[in-house]
Amino acid sequence: MDSAQTPASKGKILVVDDAPDVVKLLSEFLGGSGYEVCGVDRSSQVLSVALAHKPELILLDAHMPKPDGYAVCQQLKQTSELRQIPVIFMSVSEEKWDKVNAFAVGGADYITKPIWFEELLARVNSHLTTYRLQKRLQLQTQRALTASGQSPLLADLQRMLHRQTEILKRQNERLQQEIYEREQAEQALLQEKQKSEQLLLNILPRAIVEQLKQFEGSLAERFDEATILFADIVNFTPLAANVVPLELVNLLNQVFSAFDRLVDQYGLEKIKTIGDAYMVAGGLPIPQADHPEVVMEMAIAMQEVIASFTRDNEEPLQLRIGINTGAVVAGVIGIRKFSYDLWGDAVNIASRMEAQGVPGKIQVTEQTYQKLKHKYEFEPGGEIQVKGRGLMPIYHFVQRKS
Known part of the structure; x- marks a missing residue:
């Protein structure tokens, strides 16, 4: 009292x-x-x-x-x-x-x-x-x-x-x-804030959004290990030449929306799309120990999803998927049109794995293979020439180990 x-x-x-x-x-x-x-x-x-x-x-x-x-x-x-x-x-x-x-x-x-x-x-x-x-x-x-x-x-x-x-x-x-008007104004402000935040979360990871609220300017962080996946649609250029642009955009939207749902399902981070290419990363911005396995599961699921989409001749679409594991720098730079991106040799190598991949296959580097060979079966794919790195051994995913 x-x-x-x-x-x-x-x-x-x-x-x-x-x-x-x-x-x-x-x-x-x-x-x-x-x-x-x-x-x-x-x-x-x-x-x-x-x-x-x-x-x-x-x-x-x-x-x-x-x-x-x-x-x-x-x-x-x-x-x-x-x-x-x-x-x-x-x-x-x-x-x-x-x-x-x-x-x-x-x-x-x-x-x-x-x-x-x-x-x-x-x-x-x-x-x-x-x-x-x-x-x-x-x-x-x-x-x-x-x-x-x-x-x-x-x-x-x-x-x-x-x-x-x-x-x-x-x-x-x-x-x-007055109370009613104040509550209505507060509710309207809250709704607008939620809309703005949701739009931002569609562009940037939540952890990065929280950091950007506190800091200005560039925001970058080094990750000693992350797994990067690149995927693109096989023979997309001739497909684009024979399809009305609006239909092509609609097809890409359906495919990438399906991939987006997989990203949410596996807790990974979609980095960006470039034309018909789709880029995903695991182990950032919040580190996770099993990122190579999770990214591989995402790749397997992407192959299953793409098979449900067909061309005009009823042939199913195919993906080339390349995966690499290594150190990267990730973050947001600039002051306009924010985007969360990755930089580093590991990113370039993952891109080469996709660009020189085999249609319908998931191609991985030696680094990723060593992380996954205990859980998945792979077959050697020989060596490929990687600019600035020379010949590099590659492996193709076969199946999960029982």
Whole structure:
């Protein structure tokens, strides 16, 4: 239990919440606004504290350990000395039945968390003013009844109470409208933020997006080992010459969309497409130990998927796939039209594996073969000439080992 007092108190308020931090925060805010505040964080203490301190308003958390706020409010309303004290419920719930229950047990108002302090202050001021007018009216009524006559002051108080009720009604309506407009604006901003972020995530990996939010300029990182896959459609150039451009783009979209779904399925990173070529990497931007196996599974699945697409003569499409494992630098450079890309000798070699590959085959380098030979069967494919590297042995995937 804690309390805060000001020299010229605007009124006494009891704050009840099972979260001590919330009690402390509200007590400091209301205390700083000129109110005398008493706070409790156990619902079992509310009745005794209220009787001792005689607050003029109670801020009550609806959802607390037994007894909850609704039960506490019922106890207050059943106590003659406390039943007229206005109770403002606080809750994270916006369900209409929670609000209905709050008013059913005698609550004067309902405010949702997180609390907007300006809204809270407006409601507190309105309810305190109404409460005090009611107290004055009751006192004057008792005096008038004792004197067996109608007091001019009583009539004035009745008119004042009526005016205050109307003012409170208009304030609440205006406040509700402001809250609604603020919520609509916040929702619209949130939706636009989500759209923007989703568009960015379609271009860059999530880990890179998070880093770009904090840093400006180039963002690159070295990975000691990653596995890179290049794939392209066999005989795509003659196919493109005989197909209407719109149909060709539609075909590529279907093929690459199917590959995109595989990327998501295997948790890999699509790097880019160039014409009919598709580039994927494993082990970055978040390192993973089994990236060679995962990329190989992706390659096998790509071969199965491409077989479902056919040319005009009903022949199935084929892929050339090349895979290499090695060190790369990955990141985003420049300030416009961001793209996540890879650089390094390992990338160039993977590209050569695809360019000099065999239609319908998955061709891998010695480095990748050594990583996968325990799990997959390969057949030697001889050697190929790689610019800047000379002759390099290559292997062709045969099947998974049983």
